[in-house]
Amino acid sequence: MLTRLLYASRATDPIDDAFLRSVLESSRSHNLEYGITGILCVYQKGNVFLQALEGARTAVNALYCNIVRDPRHRDITLLDYSEIEQRLFAGWRMGRAEVGTVNLSSILRYSEKAVLDPYSMTGRAALALLEELTTSGAIVSHD
Numbered sequence: 001m002l003t004r005l006l007y008a009s010r011a012t013d014p015i016d017d018a019f020l021r022s023v024l025e026s027s028r029s030h031n032l033e034y035g036i037t038g039i040l041c042v043y044q045k046g047n048v049f050l051q052a053l054e055g056a057r058t059a060v061n062a063l064y065c066n067i068v069r070d071p072r073h074r075d076i077t078l079l080d081y082s083e084i085e086q087r088l089f090a091g092w093r094m095g096r097a098e099v100g101t102v103n104l105s106s107i108l109r110y111s112e113k114a115v116l117d118p119y120s121m122t123g124r125a126a127l128a129l130l131e132e133l134t135t136s137g138a139i140v141s142h143d
Contacts, residue, residue: 002087003057006065006080006127008074008118010046014143019072022094024096025129034059039095039130043116049073052130053086088131097133106132 013019020042031037036055042048053060068076089095099107105115109132110125111117118126 002084003055003056003060004080004082004084004127005053005060005078006123006130007051007053007064007067007074007076007078008126009022009049009051009067011049012072012074013047013074015042015044015047020096023072030063031055034063036060036063036122037089037091039089039097039134041097041099041130041133043099045100046116048116048118050079050116050126050128050130052089054084055090057083075119077119079118079121079126088127089134095134099133102133103138106136 011019024040027040034055035057036053038051038053041050043050053063064078099116101116107116107129108114110121110129112120121129
């Protein structure tokens with residue numbers, strides 16, 4: 001059974017390029033082995049992550065448990081968890097969207113303010129924002 005899990009978290013340390021590279025390399029190799037796909041949206045200014053994970057229920061649950069225990073994350077909040085018929089991010093072991101390059105009206109369409117604050121968004125709105133980012137050219141890297 002396929003599931004999609006959507007969560008938000010804050011980095012305990014400032015998000016820099018080396019940190020992002022480490023997270024993406026680790027997730028891409030792990031995700032390939034366990035059949036997980038998804039997208040990571042990063043707002044470096046706010047030290048915020050918004051991530052969607054898709055795959056088998058047991059694999060997604062195990063990965064989320066690892067993220068919850070990861071000392072690099074804090075304020076981890078589950079925004080949505082659902083059974084799905086098909087993946088939205090099937091082509092990516094882990095895509096990355098950088099909010100700093102996005103037209104602020106895209107964020108404002110789904111949020112109270114023109115900054116990424118997934119804690120003030122519904123799960124449905126956060127997922128819609130991620131879908132829009134994938135079609136708007138905000139994807140910095142995908143693999």
